[in-house]
Amino acid sequence: MFTQRLFSVSIFTRLRLSIGIALSSVTTFLILSFILSTTILPITIAQAHGAEFKQHITTSHGFSLYGNLKYPVHATHLDYANPEAPKGGNLRLMATGTFDSLNPYVLRGLSPWKDAPGLYVYGFGQLHDTLLAGTSSNRTSGDEPQSAYGLIAERLSYPDDLSWVQFDLRPEARFHDGHPITAEDVVFSLSLLKEHGHPSYAIPLHSVDRAEIITPQRVKFYFTEIGQRPAILRVGSMPILPAHAIQVDEFEKSGLTPLLGNGPYRVKSAQPGRQLILERVKDYWARDLWLNRGLYNFDEVTIDFYRDSLVAFEAFKAGEYDVHLEYISKNWASNFFQDRRVREAIGLLFDFEWSNRTLFNNAYQRSNTFFPNSPFAATGIPNTAQIALLKPFADILPPHTLQKAFALPVTDGSGRLRQQRHKALALLKSAGYVIHNNRLVSQQSGEPFRFELVNQKASSLERVILPFKKNLELIGIDMNVRLVDATQYKERLDKFDFDMTIHVLGQNLAPGDLPYLYFHSDQADVPGSRNLAGIKNPAVDALTVRVKNLVSFEAVKDSMQALDRVLLWEHYTIPHWYIHFHRLAWWNKFGQPKQRPDYILGTQTWWREASRPARPTTGKR
16 A cells, blocks of 8 residues: 555555555554453453353443553543633634545445545544443544543543443533433444444444433444454444434435534535535534634634645645645455465566656665564564464464564565566466466466456555556566446445456554454445455454454564564555555644644644734654
8 A cells, every 4th residue: 555654555466466554653453352351352241141140330431442541530621632722713624535425334336434535534424423431543632532521411430340331421422413422322323324324334233232211312233242342442432423413224325415514614615526615513512512622723624625736735835725634555356366476476577666766766765564663563573362362273374473573575666576586486486387478377267367456546646656567567468457437446445346456445453343344354346345355264363353352562562463473474455555654745724732732733733823924834644
């Protein structure tokens, strides 16, 4: 994949082969471990039946995946927000691509919040509040990414075995039409998203067996398994939708009529493919809640859509929008890529050192991992805990997975890949391919080695793709580059109708279901799923399931590193590059808190300084 700050770049295979993007310093997958002393193994509810026992019930204002909460129950504001920040003014942002729907919760249609790359980074995508705030994609904590605090819910209660969780709702919580948010809306949202929602919403909620309305302000979720701490964060991150304002049979239809919201902003106007304007809800029910003090300060947020990132940057320099964030990513499919040797051979023909020197002025570092610049990157040889995790799969793993450190080939940057070509051809020969009339063909069938890379027209990656295409041609491989518009691109990815493609896979520091959604075999054939590479690997399956049940950060780290090793040695991707900061340019007319968040960009904490002259500013975050 290709990307910047929050993302690293690499190529996956869609067995299908894909090029994917993993987050760098602040966002990346977490990994699981097999340290039984710190692991709570999942036990089905049925196993617990028949034994009556009393459990301690914990009641709290928040929930932490690992360790203790940072903020006490009487906290006044987030450390990285200025509670005295003035309200007012307009923030103008840029997005790439297009949109034709304002419903981000369903598979159909292109939604700004779901399909505009990187738009979520700015922190203004929360049109619907959640029970807890801190671990959802639209409301990620800036200084404590594995914890969440009560938003719609004032408090939560749960037993030692985590078989259920109960939320007490704030009586002041309201939708934008003034209708109170009740337990009925919570149960309705669960049912609606499980049955009709996009897979990214529906699949995590499958861990919920049922929900029960206790009172209008109290709701209880029962889980299918016990001992799963992430299950509480999953339901806590579920957007709460209005039962009184949504027709279930119309929900999956994409359209430009926004759903009734309950968050800090609402849609003011939308011009498909051109512009989206959000307006601050001045009587927002949670405007004075400690979690929101100093956040969401702009009266309007205008998002202009550009199909070309270079054109967009020229518009930024002309003052047509306020903040410019650089970032970019890749992926593939086809029977050719079922063979690990073929995937490795293709990867040898990507010359990172030449691209970095010639195209990027040596601005990037090579990603020798799915999780660069994070504690979850596998380095050196596996430790004892990782070997224990991987040993049961030794017979199916690549030979060096348990014994060697993974390393990508390093070229001299000259563009001459003689050694890489020789090694690639040797691998391809062992996989049954030979050169015939300057073309690589199957020795058995004579079929030429030919595949297609699908990319969006608005992408700026052609200067990277075309040298890669040329290197493949030198060993007789024909890679056709097809450029499609955003609607076609989404449709083809949803149906896995591609050989190779370019795509961003966003991450966060609370692992939860993300590794499962990206890599588990259950997701390989689900339309719209994020397992774009079509990975079906028992070791990957076991690791991604286990990560959801761990309660020790050290165990998670070992497990994620074990997962990283399997993914790397299987050559599902061609890792590209990353940088460990945001490259940000903005017009210097905004105030910012003195303390900056560690894990988010923090734009939602800025405010307009009326007395400050506007001039362009650049920086790293």
